[in-house]
Structures are given as structure tokens and as C-alpha cells.
Amino acid sequence: MHEDILENFRTYVPFTKEEVKDFFGKGKYVKYRKNEVLVEKGDPVSPFxxxxxxxxxxxxxxxxxxxxxxxxxxxxxxxxxxxxxMQGTPSSYTIKAMSDTEVWTLDKNAFESLCAEHPSFERYFRILFQNSLISHQKRIIRNISFSAEEKYLTFVKNFPKLELLIAQKYIASYLGITPEFLSMIRRKLANKA
Incomplete structure (x- = not known):
């Protein structure tokens, strides 16, 4: 069951099986059904x-x-x-399952313990946070400088299967446009094809 996760972790850092086993020992496995909420805005603390x-x-x-x-x-x-x-503050966001979903969660103590006991996890999470910051900076640039059509085309390129899974209103919200404008963009692009 864990080989796919081990392979994913090793994309960034050469983990040993023992290190990853400790992740599974400290983490919590949970299944959620489509539309279930994992974290509600205002919850005391969000897990990772x-x-x-x-x-x-x-x-x-x-x-x-x-x-x-x-x-x-x-x-x-x-x-x-x-x-x-990280700061132990109430969550500002809601996190919802858009499909049946399986997750592993870490609380802050488990996260800190993994990083303290295994330098590989410290490096792994540093790489993840760096990549995340780069991704968020690129999204800010897209939001302030791309046309709505360019934002949509980038979304489709970055998330090729997501359109089949997510309602148009959520994609429009992510792009910062109305669902009606997104429909217009899709029609325009379909007519070009």
C-alpha cells in the first residue's frame, strides 16, 4: 500500500524504508467521501x-x-x-474533498518529530516549501498580468484532468472570473479548434 508514497517521497530525497515507516507511524490515515469537509474555517488547527x-x-x-x-x-x-x-491558529480556510479521497495527516508535533529525528524529512519539506513558494509566485504573476483566456489555458495545461472532476464554478473562482465568462472562453476556444 505504501510503495507509491515511498516512490513519491524519493522523487525529492533518497529516504530509507525505515524513515518512511516512521512517517506512517506518526501520520494518521483517513478516507473522505466526495463533498466531505476535512477542515472547516475556524477549526482550532489545520493538519498538514x-x-x-x-x-x-x-x-x-x-x-x-x-x-x-x-x-x-x-x-x-x-x-x-x-x-x-505552523502557528497553531484557527484555520482561515475550508478544505473539502472534491472526490473520494485518501489522505495521511500530520499534526505539528508529528511533523516536528519527523524533521528532528530524520534530516531527510527536513530536507524533503524544505524542497516542498520552496517549490510551493515558486508556484504561488507564478500564480500571482498570472493573476496580475495574464488575460482570463491565458489563465484558463495555463490551468488546463497544469491540471489536464481536473476539468472533468471539478464544477465550472470552482474553476472560475480559482481563476478569478465568473462562471459565465469561463463558459464564454470555453466556447471561443472550441470554435477555434
Missing amino acids: IFIRKGCLMTYYSDSKNFNHVIQFGLDKWWTGDLQSF
């Missing part, structure tokens, strides 16, 4: 979540109860409210 299989959506609900999609997480991705996780 490794998605073994499935899709999660992280969103922020504003004062008018409008949901702004922050990110989607797919197979072998990490997600969570990092500020809540």
Missing part, C-alpha cells in the same frame, strides 16, 4: 495533509459568504492551512 489519492479544494469564505478557491490538491500533493498548522 498528504493526498494519497483523490482531490481536495482549499477555499476562503469572505464576509459575504462568497467562496474564493485558493488551490486544488491532487494525488501525491501536500495541502493544508500552513499558517494554522
